[in-house]
Amino acid sequence: MITIKSKLGIHARPASLIVAEAKNYNCEIFIIKDGNEYNAKSIINIMSMEAKFGDQLELKTVGEDADEALEKMTAFMQEL
Amino acid sequence: MFKLFKKKIKLVAPLTGEAKPLTAVGDAVFANNLVGKGLAIVPTSGHVLSPIKGKIIQISSTLHAYGILSDDGVEILIHCGIDTVELKGEGFISHVAVGDLVNSGDPIATMDLDFIQSQNKGIITPIVITNHDNFTTLDMTYGSTIKGDSTIIEIEK
Numbered sequence: 202m203i204t205i206k207s208k209l210g211i212h213a214r215p216a217s218l219i220v221a222e223a224k225n226y227n228c229e230i231f232i233i234k235d236g237n238e239y240n241a242k243s244i245i246n247i248m249s250m251e252a253k254f255g256d257q258l259e260l261k262t263v264g265e266d267a268d269e270a271l272e273k274m275t276a277f278m279q280e281l
Numbered sequence: 282m283f284k285l286f287k288k289k290i291k292l293v294a295p296l297t298g299e300a301k302p303l304t305a306v307g308d309a310v311f312a313n314n315l316v317g318k319g320l321a322i323v324p325t326s327g328h329v330l331s332p333i334k335g336k337i338i339q340i341s342s343t344l345h346a347y348g349i350l351s352d353d354g355v356e357i358l359i360h361c362g363i364d365t366v367e368l369k370g371e372g373f374i375s376h377v378a379v380g381d382l383v384n385s386g387d388p389i390a391t392m393d394l395d396f397i398q399s400q401n402k403g404i405i406t407p408i409v410i411t412n413h414d415n416f417t418t419l420d421m422t423y424g425s426t427i428k429g430d431s432t433i434i435e436i437e438k
Binding site for chain 1: 310315316339346348358360367379411
């Protein structure tokens with residue numbers, strides 16, 4: 202579980218950083234919020250999630266480097 | 282020969298003002314194309330129009346960022362001003378809802394340029410193609426723009 206620490210939530214800048222990090226992995230990466238899945242490699246998809254300060258997110262990764270991506274993306278997003 | 286049949290997708294200026302490279306934005310995330318490839322307009326009026334025919338796919342709750350998916354599959358983000366997320370919606374009026382179909386030149390939003398500047402936020406507005414990986418060529422045209430009229434970006438599939 203990832204809790205959003207940024208007071209302004211996930212707007213364009215953090216969304217762009219998430220995508221840049223996610224593109225390091227070949228697997229599919231989804232961010233799950235309130236049961237809905239968002240593509241971590243699409244800025245507009247992430248922005249449409251409207252994640253706010255204190256919101257809780259989960260990640261789902263599917264593909265060859267899924268385990269590594271899950272671990273590293275979780276650590277990365279916790280520091281946003 | 283085949284080039285004749287290649288379709289060029291055109292984006293018109295959503296704002297009247299001056300189109301500049303993203304490096305003029307003064308924000309590393311935009312300058313380094315992390316949000317997408319495109320340009321930025323320093324507006325002289327706050328009327329924001331759709332640059333292309335398509336569908337509104339995202340509107341920030343703070344009304345300063347609009348995502349449009351064109352009928353040709355181009356994903357465009359119009360980010361009205363810089364650090365304007367901090368204004369929490371003040372200074373912006375949205376004229377569309379998510380899911381709305383828009384034509385090139387339809388009103389999307391209105392920015393209160395005086396208010397935004399009075400809050401020490403930038404009015405320069407990046408217009409970026411967020412799925413630029415899907416296209417081969419993006420040609421930018423810088424200089425003065427007239428909203429709904431001047432071509433600012435030409436894209437080839």
